[in-house]
Amino acid sequence: MEIEEAVSILKNALKPIEETEFCQISEAYGRIAACDIFAPINVPPFAKSAMDGYAVRAADLEGASAETPVILNVTGQLFAGDWQKKAHEEGAIRVMTGSPVPNGFDAVVMQEDTDYGEKKVRIYKSVRVGQNYCALGEDIKKDSLVLKAGTKIGRAHIGLLASLGIAEIEVRRKVKVSIITTGSELLEAGKTLASGKIYSSIAPMLSCAVQSAGQTVTVNQIVKDDEKEIFSAIKIAARKADIIITTGGVSVGKKDYLPEVLNSLAAQKLFSHVNIQPGTPTLASLLTGKLLLSLSGNPYAALVNFDIYFYHAISLLTGCKELSTQKKIAILNTPYEKINKLRRFVRAYFENGFVNLPVENHASSVISNLTECNCYIDLPAGKAFKKGDKVTVWMIKD
Template sequence: MTGILLTQALEILHQNCRKIDETEYVSIEEAVGRVLAEDVHALIDQPPFPRSPLDGYALSAGDTEGSSKERPVSLKVIDEVFAGGFSERRIVPGTAIRIMTGAPIPDGADCILKQEDTDYGMDTVKIYTSLKPWQNYCFAGDDYKKGMTVIRAGARIGAAEIGVLVGMGSTSVKVFRRPRVLIMSTGSELREPGEPLGPGQIYDSNLHMITAQMRIWDMDISAYSIVHDEPDDAAAFIREHAGQSDLIVTTGGVSVGKKDIMHDVMKILDAHQLFWKVCLKPGSPTIFGLYEGKPLIALSGNPYGAAANLHLLVRPVLAEMAGRPDLMPRKVRAVYDSGFLKSSKVTRYVRGVYDNGHVKTTGSNESGVLSTMVGCNCMVIIPAGSTGVEPGEEMDVLLL
């Protein structure tokens, strides 16, 4: 298929990628950002014992009846307990135990009086208010009880999830394997940073931009490299690493020039091409196909064309493979303060900065210009057939 709409391209991509169902156990330290492969059930009650939620005195509510600042009740302080310790003494009528936040509540106590409502007595304490049974009392299992489902399969592990896992003593967790991405940049003019530039040569920003974005999205990179404009070399690189990869992403060589090698590469690999060219700007001549069942997305070599379609086409594939709906870009409406006066035969994606319901252009939107992506957090969607957008019009914006 040639010259298809973005919606058609996304549907073809959806039909030809699969969620990765292989799982692995990782340590808690390595679990941040991973997707849970099974429900997590509490291993213990949390807290595992009744604990004090504040600094004060553990006592019996019955001993505080009628107490006030004017007519305080006095209780004998028989012990003191801190977080990490415990008291072997039992509360009986007329006694109290000094207690600190997080400490186990002693037997016989049914409430905790905050120290601000006392005279802070050490041997005998004066009580300035009355309490009800179980007031300021944190029961065992108040957060969660043993056996309770505390995190559902499919959840992405963040700081709170790590806290819950560690709080019940877990040292490892079962997660889905991350997608492994093979990245190839084509072009005999490309050089790595630190290498001297000869006539007509440039440093390869695309390769490192794409690998950086994969790391930001928490993907694994199986291999990445520059390959010169030799179809056999490019095909050999893909063959070598495809077996350890779930997705192949290339940049460059997708148009109709003499050195646009990806068409030949697809033939050499006997890959099944499913579309070429998507009706959008920038990066229209994207190729998509399957090599040994692995999705292969060949992006434009123009830096902004590659960057835009990394979000428009590659990102949805990775979201599905990784079970990461949070990875999908979100669309909002915003007032376009800058406007865009060019006409657009096809849907155009203009880089911009979104802030509080307004969006403005960051500068040049030419495909070969990358510097105006710095600070960009969205793309303004200019619909096909537009004769220009005046400043102040409301537009759809894709947040990145």
């Protein structure tokens, strides 16, 4: 099975999460908008000055120059926060940046183009209609669509909502993710390293990725290579999560219990042994309607397959296309001469349309060189690649 077919199976198997909740916009960063939002007001809600200067009618300043200034009566003065209902009759009004511009005035002349007059002002330069002037609704028109359902909310969205006076927004409930790391040899960072043990590195990476995507980790635990313990851990995790991720135990070793455990749990198999290296044994199942993604115990293999399937899954569950993995076409700057039997994902660095292989060790157990990489090169099987070839890269989210 190809990756694209596996992703298509996920699309058919997963249904969007319908539950929503309300949160303050100060807490909405990274959340997914649950519904379309329309502007309740115009922004700005009144015509305002973009400069310190004088509100005028552009027609009154025709022909103004240093040699032949136009002289106007100054009929008032407004600061930001002031208000004047009186419409234009004649002359000019002294205005400051952000102050209202009363009806009838259609431009603002910069004070640098005047003599700064208080009662009468000499104006040395003409202006066009709308110059230095922010019209009513110039930024946002009332009732216009300002945020689509399924949008991942960023800082600009929050600023936009605040400018409209919207303090609270309806968002999708966060996707709940449980991470179960299997392996009797594994220890959490901070514990004393005993003989034959190694520190677990996969779970911390995956946990950070889940939270960075705006979702939440409900369970994060290490379980020994014991069939009953793994069974119990997955069963409990499924009660608390929308996605259960396991690492290790998916191959054919004597203590690779995941296939047997999933059978005992009556999990519905979606796919396994996709055409990809590393992480070929990766399998996906449905357990009581929840996605169970079982990854390799090798850190790099686990991370590659997590990046391929997890982001597609949360994109489907939240209705946010932006969460899906981004792919680009790039020019290969470094030859890759090894001919692989399977489609291979190779860690690399993408920049300005070119992709380089900054590392030599591509072993599935190695992660130290990932700090130098920002993408995977998707290399088809049975072919060597030379410098200048076009390749597909999958960007690594961070």
